Amino acid sequence: EADIYQTPRYLVIGTGKKITLECSQTMGHDKMYWYQQDPGMELHLIHYSYGVNSTEKGDLSSESTVSRIRTEHFPLTLESARPSHTSQYLCASSIRGSGGADTQYFGPGTRLTVL
Amino acid sequence: KNQVEQSPQSLIILEGKNCTLQCNYTVSPFSNLRWYKQDTGRGPVSLTIMTFSENTKSNGRYTATLDADTKQSSLHITASQLSDSASYICVVADRGSTLGRLYFGRGTQLTVWP
Numbered sequence A: 001e002a003d004i005y006q007t008p009r010y011l012v013i014g015t016g017k018k019i020t021l022e023c024s025q026t027m028g029h030d031k032m033y034w035y036q037q038d039p040g041m042e043l044h045l046i047h048y049s050y051g052v053n054s055t056e057k058g059d060l061s062s063e064s065t066v067s068r069i070r071t072e073h074f075p076l077t078l079e080s081a082r083p084s085h086t087s088q089y090l091c092a093s094s095i096r097g098s099g100g101a102d103t104q105y106f107g108p109g110t111r112l113t114v115l
Numbered sequence B: 001k002n003q004v005e006q007s008p009q010s011l012i013i014l015e016g017k018n019c020t021l022q023c024n025y026t027v028s029p030f031s032n033l034r035w036y037k038q039d040t041g042r043g044p045v046s047l048t049i050m051t052f053s054e055n056t057k058s059n060g061r062y063t064a065t066l067d068a069d070t071k072q073s074s075l076h077i078t079a080s081q082l083s084d085s086a087s088y089i090c091v092v093a094d095r096g097s098t099l100g101r102l103y104f105g106r107g108t109q110l111t112v113w114p
Helices: none
Strands: A004-007 A010-013 A019-025 A031-037 A044-051 A054-057 A076-078 A087-096 A102-106 A110-114 B004-007 B010-014 B019-025 B030-038 B045-051 B056-059 B062-067 B072-077 B086-094 B102-104 B108-113
Touching (some): A010 A019, A019 A110, A102 B045, B004 B086, B010 B019, B019 B108, B030 B072, B045 B062
Parallel strands (some): A010 A110
Antiparallel strands (some): A031 A044, B004 B019, B019 B072, B030 B045, B030 B086, B062 B072, B086 B102, B086 B108
């Protein structure tokens, strides 16, 4: 079981609200990621970070923002939630494994519903 | 167009039976291929990672194969158990960037019946 945590696990909010999805890991991993996943669809990378004070946008355009002030913490913020933001958000961290391939560890996810 | 295609989309088998899931990819240049298991409402958990030089890797009852020439991989599950019911996701990493970009398949939804 990976030591990566996400809160809340489920969130139902109204349109226009500001929300922050929390992600923390206790494994000391430098790389962290946020993915968005809709039912039956593939994961899409929306943000990633190589380390403290390093953040980059991923492949999928997202209106969310992230910050990386501490190694263990990688929160994602939506300034004004919309129904189109309804999705599952997965946080992950990674470490370089043997053979050079990063092994990713995923959190349990946050299921967000925007009404 | 998704560069990782998985089949079948869903599969139902009886407990104790074996099954094989398929993954075809077009990602290039290839770095490695991973299989993940994702239980409903949970994050994916890594089962195997294979690099270009590896053509088979096992993790308990799970055995993954890789043919880098034909760009195909399979995940074989032996003596299935009810707890094997999950989505199995094929992920391919490229060598084109420092990040090692990951391309995700949509998964095969496996249901094991008693």
